[in-house]
Amino acid sequence: MTTPRKMRARLGVLTSAVLVLSATGCGTQRAGDAADAYQSSHPTPTGMATPSTPVDFTCPGESPEPTESTAAATGSTESPADHYAENHGFRVPIPLHGQNRCDGLTVVGRVKDALEPLRRRGDFAPDSVRDALTGLGYSAEKVQAYQNGSAGVGFLIDIGVSPWCVEGTMTSGSTKADAFGGYPDGSNCEPPSGGH
Numbered sequence: 277m278t279t280p281r282k283m284r285a286r287l288g289v290l291t292s293a294v295l296v297l298s299a300t301g302c303g304t305q306r307a308g309d310a311a312d313a314y315q316s317s318h319p320t321p322t323g324m325a326t327p328s329t330p331v332d333f334t335c336p337g338e339s340p341e342p343t344e345s346t347a348a349a350t351g352s353t354e355s356p357a358d359h360y361a362e363n364h365g366f367r368v369p370i371p372l373h374g375q376n377r378c379d380g381l382t383v384v385g386r387v388k389d390a391l392e393p394l395r396r397r398g399d400f401a402p403d404s405v406r407d408a409l410t411g412l413g414y415s416a417e418k419v420q421a422y423q424n425g426s427a428g429v430g431f432l433i434d435i436g437v438s439p440w441c442v443e444g445t446m447t448s449g450s451t452k453a454d455a456f457g458g459y460p461d462g463s464n465c466e467p468p469s470g471g472h
Contacts, residue, residue, distance in 0.1 A: 330373030330374055331373070331374060332373050332374060332377055333374070333378075335377065335378035335381050335382075336378065337381075337385075338378075338381060368459075368460070369441070369443075369454075369456035369457070369458070369459060370456055370457035370458055370459065370460060371456060371457070372438070372439050372455060372456060372457050376438040376439055376457065377439075377455075379438055379439050379455075380438075380439035380442070380455025380456070381455070383435070383439055383442055383455055384442060384444075384453045384454065384455050386412055387409065387412070387431075387433070387442055387444065387451075387453050388451045388453055390408045390409065390411065390412055391405060391408055391409075391446050391451045392451060393408075394408055394446065395446050395447075395448070395450075395451055398448065400423075400427060400428060400429045400446065400447075400448075401429070402421035402422050402423060402429055403421070405421040405429045405431055405446060406419050406420075406421040406431075409421070409431060409433060414433050414435065418433060418434040418435070418436065419431070419432075419433050419434075420432045420433075424445050424447075425447075427447060427448055428445055428446060428447040428448075429445065429446045430443075430444070430445050431443070431444055431445070431446070431453075432465055432466070433465070434464050434465040438457070439455035439456065439457065440455075440456065440457045440458050440465065441455065441456050441457070441458055441464075441465035442454070442455050442456075443456070443465070
């Protein structure tokens, strides 16, 4: 007959055995081992497409030397041990490539042309900027304009189709704008505030 004391002892021995067996298996296989073994036994067939870097080309009206976009230029130069860039990658806008990049450059040109008369007049009121941008056909709900410093206006347009977003500033010295494809976290054109 099995007594409760004998039953607890058997369960304790069984639990210890399970822990020992599971612990002996830990650390014997690296994460890449299975993938390496699979790749060597299953080579990639010839002719199969593999992911590649997006191709950019010279857009109409652009000089043959491509310029680096603001979104691509915001990469951090921190040392690899510092994880700031890694931890804040969700705040780096998605750059545009190919035809989307050309479409973005076209939109940026239209925005600058619409804001240039305001800049020359010294009209840095957010309402004037919003009116000029909605005059281009963008929905008033998708256009933000806000005071940016003492003599400047910032703006953000959520276009909804490629190039998706246009963001910039207008000051007495210049009007700057950049088109991008949103943010990696899938939020709209607003820079995400979360992260880790």
